[in-house]
Amino acid sequence: MTNVSNEHDPGDWFGTRIEPGQTAPAAVPISQAFDGSEVRLPIRVTCSEAPGPTVAVTAAVHGDELNGTGAIRRIMRDTPFELNAGTLVLVPVVNLQGFERHTRYLPDRRDLNRCFPGSAEGSYAARLAHAFFERVIKRCDWCIDLHTAAVRRTNFPNVRADMSRPELAAFARAFGAEFVVSGRGPVGSLRRAACEAGVPTIILEAGEVWKVEPGVVDYAVRGITNCLRYLGMVSGKPAEPEFRLETDATKWIRAERGGFLEFHVAPGDILAEGDAIATNADLTGVVSNVIRAPRAGVVIGMTTIPSVAPGDPVCHLAFSKSGVLNRMERTVDALEDDALYSRLRDELATSLRVTPSV
Numbered sequence: 001m002t003n004v005s006n007e008h009d010p011g012d013w014f015g016t017r018i019e020p021g022q023t024a025p026a027a028v029p030i031s032q033a034f035d036g037s038e039v040r041l042p043i044r045v046t047c048s049e050a051p052g053p054t055v056a057v058t059a060a061v062h063g064d065e066l067n068g069t070g071a072i073r074r075i076m077r078d079t080p081f082e083l084n085a086g087t088l089v090l091v092p093v094v095n096l097q098g099f100e101r102h103t104r105y106l107p108d109r110r111d112l113n114r115c116f117p118g119s120a121e122g123s124y125a126a127r128l129a130h131a132f133f134e135r136v137i138k139r140c141d142w143c144i145d146l147h148t149a150a151v152r153r154t155n156f157p158n159v160r161a162d163m164s165r166p167e168l169a170a171f172a173r174a175f176g177a178e179f180v181v182s183g184r185g186p187v188g189s190l191r192r193a194a195c196e197a198g199v200p201t202i203i204l205e206a207g208e209v210w211k212v213e214p215g216v217v218d219y220a221v222r223g224i225t226n227c228l229r230y231l232g233m234v235s236g237k238p239a240e241p242e243f244r245l246e247t248d249a250t251k252w253i254r255a256e257r258g259g260f261l262e263f264h265v266a267p268g269d270i271l272a273e274g275d276a277i278a279t280n281a282d283l284t285g286v287v288s289n290v291i292r293a294p295r296a297g298v299v300i301g302m303t304t305i306p307s308v309a310p311g312d313p314v315c316h317l318a319f320s321k322s323g324v325l326n327r328m329e330r331t332v333d334a335l336e337d338d339a340l341y342s343r344l345r346d347e348l349a350t351s352l353r354v355t356p357s358v
Contacts, residue, residue, distance in 0.1 A: 052086025063098020068146025070212030071220035114188035174230035276357035
């Protein structure tokens, strides 16, 4: 499981010496600001006393996606596990410039998560991506990259990984998510570039931008702990979810007409074919149409803004066989109210006004 091509001095982190058994902050030189001063990215490194893999946990590659930052800060503050082997590299914010401006993008208006592995002689975004990729990601053996939905959307927690690769499939399942979406990821994304460079990487998509949501943080910390247990870095066995849906079939259901939506579903809901997702009406209340599920599926993402134009995304569905979904629905119905799945469904629904369909 170890990337033997790593030639770095394991104790040297950009001028900070971190010996076995120590935890310390470090700063990665990645670029220069407009005034010529050096831009350094804050990270925290824990080196256990026993050898093992080096794992990076990254957040805010999109600078406004803060749930992952909240999860990493929870790990830093509360120390929910003891690292028994290997090295853990925590990167609370990758896109520091976007984070400072409360935006997804970099100052040159590029999406950093479409620029990896980057180029030392390319655009500003490409140079940032190259510096971070070469100095941090390629030094690691595994990576967990934390994301949220884009602006004006929310995601029910789901892990995304290339499930055609056995090592990635096992790592993704170890996270303990109920929903796993298979795919390589977009060209230029951190996870795709990292996987191609020999650093197996999964991502968690959960919650909204500009927020640190308690349930999402709990979910992320639990999943990170599970992955470290799987790698033998933390004691114990990964906790298994009550059910798991793995699929490569998803679709955004889009508005056919402009109007104002009244939602009938929430993130995490399991739908049958034909179930009402939202009623679309004009501003005087005249109903134009009801948006329905084209087939049975699970709501893994939704818009949080009720006003739509034709073609706007409304609901992101993950599909599976109806028999699988029926068994999942029975399992969900039997969960306790304080189960994390139930909590998340209720918490994420607070960004929406959900009413029964007529």
